Amino acid sequence: MLGGKLVERLVREGSLGGVSISALSLVDVVEVSRPEAPFAAGAIVADIADREVVADLVAHRPDVVFHLAAVVSGEAEADMATGYRVNLDGARSLFDTIAGIDGYCPRLVFSSSIAVFGPPFPDSIGDDHPTAPQTSYGTQKAIGELLLADYSRRGLLDGVAIRLPTICVRPGRPNRAASGFFSSIIREPLHGEVAVLPVPDDTRHWFASPRSAVEFLLHAAALDGDLLGGRRCLTMPGVSATVADEIEALRAVAGDEAVELIRREPDEAIARIVSGWPHRFEPHRALDLGFHAEQSFDEIVRIYLEDELGS
Amino acid sequence: MLGGKLVERLVREGSLGGVSISALSLVDVVEVSRPEAPFAAGAIVADIADREVVADLVAHRPDVVFHLAAVVSGEAEADMATGYRVNLDGARSLFDTIAGIDGYCPRLVFSSSIAVFGPPFPDSIGDDHPTAPQTSYGTQKAIGELLLADYSRRGLLDGVAIRLPTICVRPGRPNRAASGFFSSIIREPLHGEVAVLPVPDDTRHWFASPRSAVEFLLHAAALDGDLLGGRRCLTMPGVSATVADEIEALRAVAGDEAVELIRREPDEAIARIVSGWPHRFEPHRALDLGFHAEQSFDEIVRIYLEDELGS
Numbered sequence: 001m002l003g004g005k006l007v008e009r010l011v012r013e014g015s016l017g018g019v020s021i022s023a024l025s026l027v028d029v030v031e032v033s034r035p036e037a038p039f040a041a042g043a044i045v046a047d048i049a050d051r052e053v054v055a056d057l058v059a060h061r062p063d064v065v066f067h068l069a070a071v072v073s074g075e076a077e078a079d080m081a082t083g084y085r086v087n088l089d090g091a092r093s094l095f096d097t098i099a100g101i102d103g104y105c106p107r108l109v110f111s112s113s114i115a116v117f118g119p120p121f122p123d124s125i126g127d128d129h130p131t132a133p134q135t136s137y138g139t140q141k142a143i144g145e146l147l148l149a150d151y152s153r154r155g156l157l158d159g160v161a162i163r164l165p166t167i168c169v170r171p172g173r174p175n176r177a178a179s180g181f182f183s184s185i186i187r188e189p190l191h192g193e194v195a196v197l198p199v200p201d202d203t204r205h206w207f208a209s210p211r212s213a214v215e216f217l218l219h220a221a222a223l224d225g226d227l228l229g230g231r232r233c234l235t236m237p238g239v240s241a242t243v244a245d246e247i248e249a250l251r252a253v254a255g256d257e258a259v260e261l262i263r264r265e266p267d268e269a270i271a272r273i274v275s276g277w278p279h280r281f282e283p284h285r286a287l288d289l290g291f292h293a294e295q296s297f298d299e300i301v302r303i304y305l306e307d308e309l310g311s
Numbered sequence: 312m313l314g315g316k317l318v319e320r321l322v323r324e325g326s327l328g329g330v331s332i333s334a335l336s337l338v339d340v341v342e343v344s345r346p347e348a349p350f351a352a353g354a355i356v357a358d359i360a361d362r363e364v365v366a367d368l369v370a371h372r373p374d375v376v377f378h379l380a381a382v383v384s385g386e387a388e389a390d391m392a393t394g395y396r397v398n399l400d401g402a403r404s405l406f407d408t409i410a411g412i413d414g415y416c417p418r419l420v421f422s423s424s425i426a427v428f429g430p431p432f433p434d435s436i437g438d439d440h441p442t443a444p445q446t447s448y449g450t451q452k453a454i455g456e457l458l459l460a461d462y463s464r465r466g467l468l469d470g471v472a473i474r475l476p477t478i479c480v481r482p483g484r485p486n487r488a489a490s491g492f493f494s495s496i497i498r499e500p501l502h503g504e505v506a507v508l509p510v511p512d513d514t515r516h517w518f519a520s521p522r523s524a525v526e527f528l529l530h531a532a533a534l535d536g537d538l539l540g541g542r543r544c545l546t547m548p549g550v551s552a553t554v555a556d557e558i559e560a561l562r563a564v565a566g567d568e569a570v571e572l573i574r575r576e577p578d579e580a581i582a583r584i585v586s587g588w589p590h591r592f593e594p595h596r597a598l599d600l601g602f603h604a605e606q607s608f609d610e611i612v613r614i615y616l617e618d619e620l621g622s
Contacts, residue, residue, distance in 0.1 A: 080465070130441040132460075132542070139461040143454050149443075150450040154391070231443070 001170060002111070003028065003068050005214050011037040016064060017222025025057060028069070029086075048090040054097040061104050064221045067094055068111045074177050076137035087140035095147055099156035108148065109220045110161040112233060114206060116142040117278055124280045127235060134276055145233045152225075152232050160220040160228065162286075165208040165238035165293070166277075169304040178273045182207070185243070186250050186301055189258035190309070198267035201244040204279040208238040208293040209303040219291055227289060237293040239300060240280035249297040253305065312481060313422070314339065314379050316525050322348040327375060328533025338368060339380070340397075359401040365408040372415050375532045378405055379422045385488050387448035398451035406458055410467035419459065420531045421472040423544060425517060427453040428589055435591045438546060445587055456544045463543050471531040471539065473597075476519040476549035476604070477588075480615040489584045493518070496554070497561050497612055500569035501620070509578035512555040515590040519549040519604040520614040530602055538600060548604040550611060551591035560608040564616065 007026060014021055014037075023040040026032055027048065034043040046053040048069045058065070069090055070076075076083025091110070098106060115138030116131040133139045141163075148159035170183040174195075181198055182205065188195035208216075216236050228234075241249075251259045283291075294300050305311045318337060325332055325348075334351040337343055338359065345354040357364040359380045369376070380401055381387075387394025402421070409417060426449035427442040444450045452474075459470035481494040485506075492509055493516065499506035519527075527547050539545075552560075562570045594602075605611050616622045 128441050130439050131457075133457065134464070136461050136465070139457050142457050146442075146444065146450050146453050146457075150447050153445070154447070230445075 001172065002167065002210065002213055002217070003066075004032070005210055006066065006068075006217055007035050009214050009218065011035050011041070014038050016218065019063075023060070023062070025062065027053070027057060047086075049085050049093055051093045051097060054093050058094075058097055058101065058104075058106075061101065061106070063106055065094070065098070065106050065108045066111075066217060066221070067091060067108060068217075070111070070141075071137070072177060073113075073115060073135055073137040073179075076140060077135055080136055083136050083140060087137065088143055091140075091144040092147060095151050095157060099151055099154075105155060105158050107221055107223075107225070108157045108159045109217055110144055110148050110159060111217070112141045112145050112161040112163045113138065114163050114165060114235065114278055114281070116145065116163060119276050121278050124282045125235075125278055126282050127285045149230075149232045153230060158225050159232050160223055160225075161233040162216050162220050162291075163233065163235045164213055164216065165206045165236055165281075167210055167213050168207040168300060169308075170210065171304075171308045178270050179205075179277075181270070182243075182246070185246060185262050186304065189250060189261040190254055190304070192261070194261050194263055196265050197243065197262050198265055198270040199243060199274050200266075200271070201247065202242055203271075203274060204240060204242045205274070205277055206238045206240055206279065206281055207297065207300060208236065209300045209307075211303050211307055212236075212238075212293040216291055216293075219289075223289060231285070234286045234289065234291070235281050235283040236286055237283045237291055238281065239294050239297055241297040241300075245297045249301045252298060253301055312483065313478065313521065313524055313528070314377075315343070316521055317377065317379075317528055318346050320525050320529065322346050322352070325349050327529065330374075334371070334373070336368060336373065338364070358397075360396050360404055362404045362408060365404050369405075369408055369412065369415075369417075372412065372417070374417055376405070376409070376417050376419045377422075377528060377532070378402060378419060379528075381422070381452075382448070383488060384424075384426060384446055384448040384490075387451060388446055391447055394447050394451060398448065399454055402451075402455040403458060406462050406468060410462055410465075416466060416469050418532055418536070419468045419470045420528055421455055421459050421470060422528070423452045423456050423472040423474045424449065425474050425476060425546065425589055425592070427456065427474060430587050432589050435593045436546075436589055437593050438596045460541075460543045464541065469536050470543050471534055471536075472544040473527050473531050473602075474544065474546045475524055475527065476517045476547055476592075478521050478524050479518040479611060480619075481521065482615075482619045489581050490516075490588075492581070493554075493557070496557060496573050497615065500561060500572040501565055501615070503572070505572050505574055507576050508554065508573050509576055509581040510554060510585050511577075511582070512558065513553055514582075514585055515551060515553045516585070516588055517549045517551055517590065517592055518608065518611060519547065520611045520618075522614050522618055523547075523549075523604045527602055527604075530600075534600060542596070545597045545600065545602070546592050546594040547597055548594045548602055549592065550605050550608055552608040552611075556608045560612045563609060564612055 026043040118132035118134040152159040184195040337354040429443035429445040463470040495506040
């Protein structure tokens with residue numbers, strides 16, 4: 001989802017950090033269509049954990065590499081071997097391949113996650129909070145961050161890891177991620193469909209829109225590496241909001257009728273998982289470096305309407 | 312060094328955590344002699360990153376596994392590939408092999424290091440300080456900790472990672488580790504030999520004796536896992552001391568004559584490395600769990616005299 005939106009944006013702008021894009025290679029494990037672009041663009045289906053594939057990809061030395069490939073949280077938990085192979089070995093194979101090319105040191109933007117953190121949480125989580133992942137996905141992202149920092153320190157690549165908030169409102173159909181309801185309770189009612197809410201209304205979490213997430217990636221790609229001072233992993237800004245805030249944001253744009261499509265079906269398993277997620281961050285470093293996100297959940301809903309429903 | 316001392320201790324006591332030892336397998340990349348023990352004991356030369364070797368080793372399901380194997384800090388920095396292969400792939404191959412054996416969940420004691428931490432440091436580092444390694448060695452240890460925590464959370468092994476202080480006074484000959492002088496300036500003068508001191512006298516660092524380090528390993532092996540509450544990585548206690556404290560401890564046992572064998576030869580490269588090392592910890596969790604170390608550098612010197620010089 002994020003990769004697709006990033007490509008749309010790059011194609012539309014034709015430049016990145018003020019520099020014209022001359023070529024773009026996409027790689028995904030599933031078929032993606034070759035973008036219609038004003039520059040050379042290719043798309044291949046391949047497994048990022050395959051070192052030969054990665055060697056081919058970086059052989060022509062792209063200036064910027066976005067590494068978004070990941071087995072998502074739920075799948076990484078259910079299928080441990082695949083999660084480690086893609087999320088850990090995939091990242092390492094990419095980093096090692098780049099490191100193996102003499103005199104090549106591209107900006108590498110790595111999409112990490114707030115899943116690197118685990119409870120107990122303070123009310124607001126600062127930039128120096130220790131990583132203590134509670135899932136295999138979070139563990140794999142935390143390991144990716146460590147590798148990125150070490151390879152960058154050695155001058156083998158020029159990495160920036162950005163810890164993404166929960167991206168909301170996701171377009172498309174509901175998925176089975178434990179976090180899926182955060183998007184569903186906005187998206188489905190806006191389409192006149194019922195959505196299930198499995199947690200209490202006072203459940204608080206940390207969000208950014210897909211549009212902000214793409215902005216984070218673009219900003220990270222163009223960031224002056226000297227400003228990072230050896231600390232390559234940045235917690236991204238976002239909106240701290242409760243489910244009640246979400247519901248009021250929905251009501252503001254679509255009225256009581258939409259809100260009535262939210263069915264409260266408490267699910268203790270999901271509530272337990274979500275209760276272990278962070279509520280709020282104070283991402284001062286990222287803000288100081290010029291990253292910014294929405295100011296309210298109302299804004300997040302408005303962006304969904306603009307970007308997905310064309311209104 | 313530590314492995315040898317651990318084996319000596321196990322052989323002498325014949326038990327671990329109150330349970331008689333029935334068998335002991337040693338594995339090292341260099342030849343080690345088979346210990347004379349009151350139980351079955353074997354020693355093999357092998358590479359821990361070789362999955363077949365590991366499979367053979369854990370096939371008879373030892374109750375406790377001590378994973379001390381590591382390429383040391385200086386070597387891991389100089390030879391990146393070897394460091395990652397042994398320190399990361401070696402640990403992962405061990406963890407994966409154990410995880411692959413149905414119904415087997417041994418206590419695994421992993422020797423980590425305070426090298427997982429990096430500056431800026433507070434005056435005293437608490438248990439919740441974030442890991443931010445400044446070396447490949449520290450990165451590899453931090454990754455080992457993350458893997459150990461995730462595999463333990465999944466019930467695939469019962470891990471405890473202990474972050475060792477700088478072990479001092481190391482027996483044997485000087486080595487080329489940047490930290491080597493901390494031991495040399497005590498050890499060499501006690502043997503009537505000259506030692507080089509490359510850093511200022513007010514350089515402060517965090518130490519424990521080899522005897523304490525062995526105690527840490529034994530205590531970690533027998534620790535009630537329920538007390539860890541999902542937090543599997545423990546910073547070990549130690550002594551915060553300056554080079555001046557070391558010198559006074561030497562003077563107390565061996566007089567001015569020994570102290571005069573210390574030659575001050577400032578080395579900016581070493582001073583710069585050492586200036587990025589932590590000075591002091593507040594390892595409350597480990598202390599609460601019953602780990603303990605020396606109270607002063609005098610005590611560390613006394614232990615060297617007792618354990619290495621028989622006095």
